[in-house]
Amino acid sequence: MIDIDIQRQQGDFQVNARFTGNDSGVTALFGPSGAGKTSIVNMVAGLTPPDAGHIVINERRLFDSSRKINLAPEKRRIGYIFQDGRLFPHLSVKSNLTYGMKQVPVSQRYIEFDTVVELLGIAHLLERRPAKLSGGEKQRVAIGRGLLSSPAMLLMDEPLASLDQDRKLEVLPFIRRMCREFSLPILYVSHSRDEILTLASRVILLRAGQTVESKNPTENLETLLPPQPIAPKLCVNE
Ligand SMILES: Nc1ncnc2c1ncn2[C@@H]1O[C@H](COP(=O)(O)OP(=O)(O)OP(=O)(O)O)[C@@H](O)[C@H]1O
Numbered sequence: 001m002i003d004i005d006i007q008r009q010q011g012d013f014q015v016n017a018r019f020t021g022n023d024s025g026v027t028a029l030f031g032p033s034g035a036g037k038t039s040i041v042n043m044v045a046g047l048t049p050p051d052a053g054h055i056v057i058n059e060r061r062l063f064d065s066s067r068k069i070n071l072a073p074e075k076r077r078i079g080y081i082f083q084d085g086r087l088f089p090h091l092s093v094k095s096n097l098t099y100g101m102k103q104v105p106v107s108q109r110y111i112e113f114d115t116v117v118e119l120l121g122i123a124h125l126l127e128r129r130p131a132k133l134s135g136g137e138k139q140r141v142a143i144g145r146g147l148l149s150s151p152a153m154l155l156m157d158e159p160l161a162s163l164d165q166d167r168k169l170e171v172l173p174f175i176r177r178m179c180r181e182f183s184l185p186i187l188y189v190s191h192s193r194d195e196i197l198t199l200a201s202r203v204i205l206l207r208a209g210q211t212v213e214s215k216n217p218t219e220n221l222e223t224l225l226p227p228q229p230i231a232p233k234l235c236v237n238e
Pocket residue numbers: 010011012013031032033034035036037038039040
């Protein structure tokens with residue numbers, strides 16, 4: 001179970017987020033640009049501290065201002081997958097994948113290297129450097145690296161946003177498979193209604209730093225998500 005209740009003032013902007021989520025499956029954070037999605041994810045990861053509140057993931061209290069608990073990011077057992085992958089450019093795909101895994105004691109590892117490589121279809125890429133991967137391949141490796149750190153929770157901040165439509169369609173099935181095969185809570189930030197409807201079991205709607213509504217899978221998630229305008233076609237001068 002995810003139990004989050006956090007406040008933080010950053011400049012003129014106030015984050016006031018309060019929501020619960022399932023102990024497995026995807027909880028989506030949805031809201032317009034500047035609504036505070038990344039700010040929330042960064043607080044869960046431990047990269048920025050809330051001013052007050054608590055963050056509890058599957059019974060583990062990562063942050064609690066009233067009890068003066070604030071676990072360091074590396075103690076939180078959280079995998080963070082960024083929009084741009086952020087692979088180590090000087091390491092091969094294999095070394096990128098095993099980097100996080102090696103930091104985790106063997107007794108705490110619950111995901112096998114070979115399982116992840118097979119799940120994400122990246123066996124043929126293991127010896128390459130990131131510069132020789134497509135955007136979709138980089139994101140699959142980034143997801144693999146996150147999983148191999150055997151996290152208690154996965155944070156995915158717009159993991160498909162930097163990809164074109166074809167690459168999105170390539171990576172999305174891998175994310176769906178990952179959600180099905182691992183019983184792991186995932187906090188998933190996206191602007192994309194389609195991605196959320198495909199993946200999420202719960203949606204949290206954010207506006208101006210505040211959580212305004214949430215729905216679970218027994219409700220009609222579509223009613224919470226405004227239809228998105230169709231992107232205008234590019235005009236090409238002949
Ligand atoms: N360190 C900071 N100091 C002051 N203001 C900040 C800081 N970090 C973010 N903000 C402000 O907080 C607000 C929320 O930013 P945040 O990046 O969390 O939004 P977001 O919903 O993730 O946006 P996007 O979808 O565009 O990535 C913005 O107005 C931003 O300018």
